[in-house]
Amino acid sequence: MHTDSRPQQASAEPLLPERGHEVGYENGPVTKVPGWHGLIAWDALLNGMATGLFLAAAVSELAAPAVFMRVAKVAYPVALVLLLVDLGLLVLDLGDPSRFHHMLRVFKPGSPMSLGTWCLTIFSLPLTAAAALSLLAELGWDFEWARLLAVVVGLLPGFASAAYKGVLLSTNAQPGWKDARWLGGYLTNSALVMGCGEFLVLSALMGQTQAIAILRTAFIVLLVLNVIPLGLLFANLRPIHAQLYTREQQWRVGALIAAGALIPLGLMLLKGSVLSISVAMIFLLFESWLVRAVYVKIPHTSPLEVRSGE
Amino acid sequence: MASREQELSALPQASDPPRGRLSVLLGRLIRPYLHDEPHGPLPELLGRLIYPFLHGEPPKPQQPTGFYTDTTVCIGCKACEVACKQWNQLPSDGFNWSGNSYDNTNELSATTWRHVKFIEQFSHESPSVPASPDTEESESLLNRWLMMSDNCKHCVAAPCHQACPTGAIIQNEFQNIYIQADICNGCSCCIAACPFGVITRSELGGHSHKCTLCYDRQRDGLEPACAKACPTQSIHFGPIDELREQARKRVEQLHERGVPQAYLYGDVPGETYSEMHSFYLLVDRPSVYGLPDAPFNPWLHMMGDYVRSVAGGLAAIAVLLVVVFLLKP
Ligand code: SF4
Numbered sequence: 105m106h107t108d109s110r111p112q113q114a115s116a117e118p119l120l121p122e123r124g125h126e127v128g129y130e131n132g133p134v135t136k137v138p139g140w141h142g143l144i145a146w147d148a149l150l151n152g153m154a155t156g157l158f159l160a161a162a163v164s165e166l167a168a169p170a171v172f173m174r175v176a177k178v179a180y181p182v183a184l185v186l187l188l189v190d191l192g193l194l195v196l197d198l199g200d201p202s203r204f205h206h207m208l209r210v211f212k213p214g215s216p217m218s219l220g221t222w223c224l225t226i227f228s229l230p231l232t233a234a235a236a237l238s239l240l241a242e243l244g245w246d247f248e249w250a251r252l253l254a255v256v257v258g259l260l261p262g263f264a265s266a267a268y269k270g271v272l273l274s275t276n277a278q279p280g281w282k283d284a285r286w287l288g289g290y291l292t293n294s295a296l297v298m299g300c301g302e303f304l305v306l307s308a309l310m311g312q313t314q315a316i317a318i319l320r321t322a323f324i325v326l327l328v329l330n331v332i333p334l335g336l337l338f339a340n341l342r343p344i345h346a347q348l349y350t351r352e353q354q355w356r357v358g359a360l361i362a363a364g365a366l367i368p369l370g371l372m373l374l375k376g377s378v379l380s381i382s383v384a385m386i387f388l389l390f391e392s393w394l395v396r397a398v399y400v401k402i403p404h405t406s407p408l409e410v411r412s413g414e
Numbered sequence: 415m416a417s418r419e420q421e422l423s424a425l426p427q428a429s430d431p432p433r434g435r436l437s438v439l440l441g442r443l444i445r446p447y448l449h450d451e452p453h454g455p456l457p458e459l460l461g462r463l464i465y466p467f468l469h470g471e472p473p474k475p476q477q478p479t480g481f482y483t484d485t486t487v488c489i490g491c492k493a494c495e496v497a498c499k500q501w502n503q504l505p506s507d508g509f510n511w512s513g514n515s516y517d518n519t520n521e522l523s524a525t526t527w528r529h530v531k532f533i534e535q536f537s538h539e540s541p542s543v544p545a546s547p548d549t550e551e552s553e554s555l556l557n558r559w560l561m562m563s564d565n566c567k568h569c570v571a572a573p574c575h576q577a578c579p580t581g582a583i584i585q586n587e588f589q590n591i592y593i594q595a596d597i598c599n600g601c602s603c604c605i606a607a608c609p610f611g612v613i614t615r616s617e618l619g620g621h622s623h624k625c626t627l628c629y630d631r632q633r634d635g636l637e638p639a640c641a642k643a644c645p646t647q648s649i650h651f652g653p654i655d656e657l658r659e660q661a662r663k664r665v666e667q668l669h670e671r672g673v674p675q676a677y678l679y680g681d682v683p684g685e686t687y688s689e690m691h692s693f694y695l696l697v698d699r700p701s702v703y704g705l706p707d708a709p710f711n712p713w714l715h716m717m718g719d720y721v722r723s724v725a726g727g728l729a730a731i732a733v734l735l736v737v738v739f740l741l742k743p
Pocket residue numbers: 566567568569572573574575591607608609610611612613624
């Protein structure tokens with residue numbers, strides 16, 4: 105079927121057609137891009153960093169208190185700060201931030217955003233308690249049982265806060281996201297990898313040699329494990345990447361992501377010094393941000409130049 | 415927009431649960447601040463905080479209503495677009511030259527709830543007389559306009575409704591999908607979820623808007639403004655069962671008259687999508703009209719995605735635990 109592509113011309117003062125509008129409707133995008141800006145990539149990163157750090161610290165502390173308790177008491181306040189920044193971004197990304205509390209108006213488990221908001225809200229309470237009680241313990245007011253209770257209570261909502269994000273993004277009609285079956289699997293796994301890395305950095309900065317030895321091994325295994333969901337996610341998204349990016353761009357991003365995964369692994373295998381741990385973590389955060397900026401931001405296109413804009 | 419929001423919020427609202435004693439109590443607490451001028455910043459803040467938690471009693475269910483749009487009789491006059499804008503007090507979109515036939519609004523948006531699409535199907539080589547429908551090439555040699563007045567599909571299992579975390583989107587007593595403008599906080603989940611690209615967040619106020627199926631008019635026993643204004647009866651409004659019946663008869667009639675391509679889009683549930691309370695009679699592929707050929711409800715994937723998400727996290731926790739137990743002194 106042929107569609108006439110000649111634009112109509114006005115007689116007197118011809119107005120130029122707006123750029124970017126196809127003639128007909130067949131080749132245009134059907135869905136609308138949600139107005140989530142670039143903040144979504146940072147939100148996904150901070151969400152993973154906050155929940156991952158809490159979960160890594162809580163699980164390690166509960167499994168081996170003698171080794172991890174000191175570092176965990178520092179990890180909880182750090183996780184709280186990261187969470188607060190993330191919540192701030194979530195509020196800023198609303199069309200009407202003054203109505204942020206409307207999120208808690210109903211509880212709809214079928215809506216990943218509703219479930220996520222409730223989980224984040226609930227999680228913020230034990231996390232705040234754990235962080236505050238950890239700081240108080242440093243000042244000499246030790247309520248150990250209460251602090252441990254807060255840590256245990258925070259486990260489930262903390263895990264759910266990490267797990268909902270990918271599902272929120274894959275349960276919609278947007279090109280790319282709708283096919284990203286492993287986005288949730290990757291993001292939750294990545295949250296734990298980042299959390300373990302952050303916990304390792306804190307242990308290194310505090311000179312906790314036993315904790316470093318254990319976490320370094322765990323970090324290496326987790327870095328390898330994370331390649332599986334990343335590969336599956338990559339396979340999910342190949343068709344949309346082929347549409348959005350040139351082959352060269354795909355290779356460039358692929359190479360950067362691979363470097364971001366391999367360099368921390370190499371550094372961890374080679375050495376366990378504070379410097380190599382910190383550099384490994386910087387590379388991991390860069391890789392995690394890149395995956396989120398390219399994959400999580402698909403409907404908005406990535407910071408890369410898109411194919412149509414070449 | 416502000417005045418319209420106040421009007422909407424003054425209407426009794428259908429609402430999601432919970433409702434009951436707590437709502438009544440909250441209502442009593444907040445009433446002075448809603449109907450009088452708030453006395454100072456503190457009462458105003460209190461009012462703003464409590465207001466969204468008030469839940470009205472849901473109205474009694476009515477006969478489900480909807481639209482049936484017969485695109486074969488649309489003449490592209492845009493009376494529906496204008497009537498919609500007038501009744502709903504929607505601002506103009508400016509005078510844009512889209513370069514796409516007679517389309518100047520381009521898409522459905524927060525300020526355009528009806529959008530007339532113009533599709534020119536002309537073959538440069540073909541004669542101006544349409545080919546006989548019997549010939550094999552009939553489709554490629556047709557010289558024709560297709561016109562379609564598009565709007566929200568009022569899906570029965572609407573992804574936007576499923577996505578909305580504030581409960582702003584409801585299925586009202588007429589089984590139409592309605593956004594409570596005073597509740598929406600512009601989170602954009604509905605925009606991401608709609609497979610038809612219907613909902614848009616407004617630049618004014620930052621809330622999402624779309625066709626209400628003239629809820630206010632229906633409550634007063636009136637038909638929606640677009641259906642009322644349509645001079646060719648391309649847009650039919652009424653009880654949904656009657657509309658389906660009417661539409662099927664029209665398809666049969668068209669088949670008899672030599673338009674075998676005529677079919678209904680959205681009148682019955684498909685494998686991956688529910689039926690719609692605004693459905694269409696089309697004579698070409700859905701994608702020609704800018705509609706998804708096979709709409710898919712993203713919620714069909716949700717449980718599986720949660721399983722993968724939880725598995726990804728649990729695998730990492732298991733690794734951490736195993737290493738800690740193996741290496742701890
Ligand atoms: S067409 Fe889109 S906006 Fe309308 S009810 Fe369906 S999902 Fe919601």
